[in-house]
Amino acid sequence: MAAVKSPGLILKKIPFSDTSLILKVFTRESGLITLLAKGAKRPKSKYHGLLDFFTLDQFIYPEKSKSEIHVLLDAGLIREFPRLKADPVRQSLGHVFMELYLKYVAEPAQSHPHYEMLLERLEQIDESGEGIFDPVLHLCDFLLGLCAVSGFSPQFTECVQCGRPAKGFRIRMDPDFGGPVCAACAGTGAGGMAFPGRLLKWLGRVQEMGARAGRLPREEESLAEAFLLSFLGKHAGGARPLKTLDFYREMLGSIDMRADPPL
Ligand SMILES: [Zn+2]
Secondary structure, eight states, rough: OOOEEEEEEEEEEEEETTTTTEEEEEEETTEEEEEETTTSTTTTTTTTTOSSSTTTEEEEEESOOSSSSSEOHHHHHHEEOOOHHHHHHHHHHHHHHHHHHHHHSSSSSHHHHHHHHHHHHHHHHHOOOOOOOOOOHHHHHHHHHHHHHTTTOOOSSSSTOOBBBBSSSSSEETTTEEEEEEEHHHHHHHEEEEEEEEHHHHHHHHHHHHGGGGOOHHHHHHHHHHHHHHHHHHTTOOOOOTTTHHHHHHHHHHHHHHHHHOO
């Protein structure tokens, strides 16, 4: 029986019987797959200390299985993300990343760009320094990365209708077409979302340089996040509610209180 050996990241764990776990894993070699880890919940399991969220593991599983669930043959630790594992704010963001993959990437979808993107973004939120860690910036960067590896990207420079350069202090953003609508084309009663002009420029910078783009006030970044979530939903087969967003937003509230002590 031929076996595959692949690094992978666990996106979801589902208890199976009293002793086993079903894992949804994004692997480098096979994309998103389902693995059955027999006996993983036993205290003396060979998987003890492995199969955590926010670790990069090596997985060994049969190349072909009778069902869509492959039996995990062996696993080993490659590396951990210590800050991510220790910090609930970073964890809440990591879980949003993982749920976005579960909801928007088809199974099985062998794709090295998807694998590399997820791994790189988890590394970045693990490495980001204490004072500068900005979850909303990282989520916007992640959403732009997911769009790019999935083959559709919004743009932030020209009107989606007439192609003229988009500028001004107030702009309308169209999540259907993935870009700005100029004042002339918007006319009266335009749909879409109202955006400050500098937010458009900021999104262009995030698309170009990732999380190094710097920060904007939280309310504006959150508007960009809402636009990107809506754009992704429209281009990836329909918006799907994300359960992990609630906890992420609760955590955001907690760091905002830390950052702005009452006067
Ligand atoms: Zn126009």
